[in-house]
Amino acid sequence: MSQFRIAPSILSADFARLGEEISNVIAAGAGLIHFDVMDNHYVPNLTIGPLVCEAIKPYATVPIDVHLMVKPVDRIVPDFAKAGANIITFHPEASDHIDRTLGLIREHGCQAGLVFNPATSLDHLDYVLDKVDMVLLMSVNPGFGGQAFIPAMLDKARAARAKLDAYKEKTGRHINLEIDGGVKIDNIGAIAAAGVDTFVAGSAVFGHPDYKAVIDAMHAEIGKHCQH
Numbered sequence: 089m090s091q092f093r094i095a096p097s098i099l100s101a102d103f104a105r106l107g108e109e110i111s112n113v114i115a116a117g118a119g120l121i122h123f124d125v126m127d128n129h130y131v132p133n134l135t136i137g138p139l140v141c142e143a144i145k146p147y148a149t150v151p152i153d154v155h156l157m158v159k160p161v162d163r164i165v166p167d168f169a170k171a172g173a174n175i176i177t178f179h180p181e182a183s184d185h186i187d188r189t190l191g192l193i194r195e196h197g198c199q200a201g202l203v204f205n206p207a208t209s210l211d212h213l214d215y216v217l218d219k220v221d222m223v224l225l226m227s228v229n230p231g232f233g234g235q236a237f238i239p240a241m242l243d244k245a246r247a248a249r250a251k252l253d254a255y256k257e258k259t260g261r262h263i264n265l266e267i268d269g270g271v272k273i274d275n276i277g278a279i280a281a282a283g284v285d286t287f288v289a290g291s292a293v294f295g296h297p298d299y300k301a302v303i304d305a306m307h308a309e310i311g312k313h314c315q316h
């Protein structure tokens with residue numbers, strides 16, 4: 089199995105046919121289902137919550153990757169764990185106690201991750217890596233699908249990969265590096281070469297008439313730049 093996973097963001101799916109959309113992207117090769125939670129407070133948009141997560145769970149035969157763009161974070165964590173989330177990530181700016189929130193997510197049986205906005209320093213990883221399973225780099229400002237990839241995030245991905253590799257050298261534990269925003273067939277190779285292994289893609293997948301064609305093309309581009 090490839091170490092590289094495409095995580096279609098259901099923000100760009102047809103919400104009237106969500107279960108079917110999820111089955112279709114999984115059949116097309118999706119490795120994760122990316123679930124964007126926006127609260128119209130931490131970010132200027134409002135989306136979906138635990139009830140929808142629970143409703144899609146029977147269709148999600150791959151892990152559900154819940155990206156919390158909410159403040160506060162902690163009180164919603166148990167609800168998402170109960171609703172079937174497998175991975176829960178949150179923004180350090182949205183939690184008063186980052187270490188506590190990471191621990192809380194893991195205590196509820198989910199993998200835990202930190203999300204970095206484009207201008208947020210990776211220093212937040214220091215001292216908490218032992219509780220982190222996933223690092224998610226935003227390559228757009230959070231809140232909306234369909235924005236353009238911010239090129240400076242390639243340098244940030246290289247810096248994050250270096251940190252995670254140094255940690256793996258010390259501990260033997262691999263931490264996934266995910267990117268989110270503006271990921272397309274024509275930039276995914278360069279992003280993979282910068283060290284990213286998990287790629288959120290909303291409009292690129294759901295905006296294409298053939299989900300398998302676009303996910304296959306993404307894996308092919310990754311393959312040109314990295315060993316699959």
Ligand SMILES: O=C(CO)[C@@H](O)[C@H](O)COP(=O)(O)O
Binds near residue numbers: 228270
């Ligand atoms: O979290 C977000 C936006 O805040 C993303 O997951 C977007 O939904 C990605 O969409 P595309 O840029 O791939 O269209």
